[in-house]
Amino acid sequence: MLLSLLLLICALLCEQAELLQPPVLIFRPTSPKEGSPVTLTCMIRPTPHKSEVQLQFRFYRDTRVLQPGWSTSSEFQIPSVRREDSDSYWCEAKTVNSETKIKSSKSQMHVHRVPVSDVSLDTWPPGGQVTKGDKLVLICSVAKGTGDITFFWYKGSLGLNLERKTQRSLTAEFEIPSVRESDAEGYYCAADNGFGPRLSGLVGITVRSPVSRPVLTLRAPRAQAVVGDVVELHCEAPRGSSPLLYRFYHEDAILENSSVPFGQGVSFNLSLTAEHSGNYSCEIDNGHELQHSETVTLAVKVPTGERSDRLTAGVMEGLLGSLGPAIMALLFCCWLKKKIGRRSPRNPPRSPPSPVHQESTHLNSLDPGKLQPIYENVSAVSGDGIYSSVYQIQQELDSTAVEPTGTHVMNKESSDIYSRVRKEDFTDVDYEDAM
Structure with a gap:
């Protein structure tokens, strides 16, 4: 058993x-x-x-x-x-x-680890353009790599370390909740899974901020600007991201455009004329917002002589513009009339010499007061001289009258010739009276 x-x-x-x-x-x-x-x-x-x-x-x-x-x-x-x-x-x-x-x-x-490769850095918003106060996300990623990967984020070329994360993932994110102007810098990241860190390329971040209202300043060499002075127009905004576009205005006309990649102010020189009096302003634009300065008034002083000349020239220009043809015709007529002989003498007129009164011994002599002088231009020669004859006619005696012995018979006709009388010695009125 x-x-x-x-x-x-x-x-x-x-x-x-x-x-x-x-x-x-x-x-x-x-x-x-x-x-x-x-x-x-x-x-x-x-x-x-x-x-x-x-x-x-x-x-x-x-x-x-x-x-x-x-x-x-x-x-x-x-x-x-x-x-x-x-x-x-x-x-x-x-x-x-x-x-x-x-x-x-x-x-x-034995489990083999795959080294990280093709490390890259991306941003949100895309392109590295972010407005001041908004959120910025830096995304570090690898194309290949296994196991736990440690990610690093750096700022600037000196490599200021911002953050470090270890996770079993091919991507990791670092977030800046509210961007400041000082965050405008170059960034890069690194990844390591035990074979040594691999670096990404450098990505630039631009922080855009709205521009503040610009201030326009006029810098003149003296308190009262005069014609010929050089005035500096300076426009500056306390805040605003670059690049900036400046415009200067005189009234509503653009005087100057100026674009600057960096900085907050720009100047423009203006050589003054009388037309530069008026209101000036400037504006600034950075692609996100447009701001306009307050108006500044400039009064340009014109010297007295120049002002009179300019006034006279302005009046003459206006008159000639409206009455030009008529005035030219009138001036031509006056010139032609004076050319013919109606000239204005400078000196006062000379009266013709009065005949000397002598009592006639003739019985039938005429009354001396009835002698009539007659003036006649003999001829006008070139130059300023005019030749004239003055006649004095006496009435003949009665044929029955007997000429007294020892007496002289007065000429029937006497004449005096005045020559080279200057044309300035006669006025128009005197010349007509003599005729």
Whole structure:
């Protein structure tokens, strides 16, 4: 009886030994990369006539079981391995109706990490253009890289470190909640997953800010600007992001345009004339906002002589413009009339000499008061001289009258010739009276 029991036990043990050969644990892929899935397979070769025996499996990492309980599948999958998953693994198997377990030998799994590459820095808003007070996001990303990646953000060419983050991701973000003007700078980032940091390119950030109202200043060499002075017009805005476009106005006309990439002020020199009196202003534009300065009045003083000349010239210009043809015709007529002989003398007129009164001894002599002088221009010669004859006619005596002895007979006709009388000696009125 006892012998039969021992024989049965030996048979069972032999069957078990024949059924369960030591399993072998293999990895697929055999040399996994970090982040990729890995399949663990527990391979066992039962004897051919016992292949229908149902088996159960369990997998281990060092001393820690990877799953609770037993599984009828000979495979176990790790969805994404990390470098830290590199370790020794093994498995065990048993039949369903037996508690006897057969263990595999330990196998070492080495997980390879992929270095980061193609590091880049992007911004939001895109293009690195952000308005003062808005949020700015700096996005650092890598095209390749496995495992935990540490990201760094730097400001300026000297590399002022702003932030550091470690995460299992190909991208990471750094946020500036409210941008200031001092944040306008160049930025770059770096990424490292254990193979050394890789740097991105430099990205410039431009902080746009609205311009404040500009102030226009007129700088003259004296308190009262006069014609010929050079006045400096200076327009400046206390705040405003570059580049800036300045415009100077005289009344509503643009005097000057000036664009400056940096700085807050610009000047413009103006050489004054009388027409430059009036109101001046300037405006500034940076593409986001347009601001206009207050109006500044400039009075340009004109010297007295110049003012009179300008007034006379203005009046004459107006008269000639409206009455030009008529005035020219009138002036021509006056000139022609004077050319003919109606000239104005400078000196007062000279009266013709009065004849000397002598009492006639003739009985029938005429009354001396009745002698009539007659003036006649003999001829007009070139130059300023005019030749004239003056006649004095006396009435003849009666034919019956006897001429007294010792007396002289007066000429019937006497004449005096005045020559080279200057034309200045006669006025128009005197000349007509003489005629």
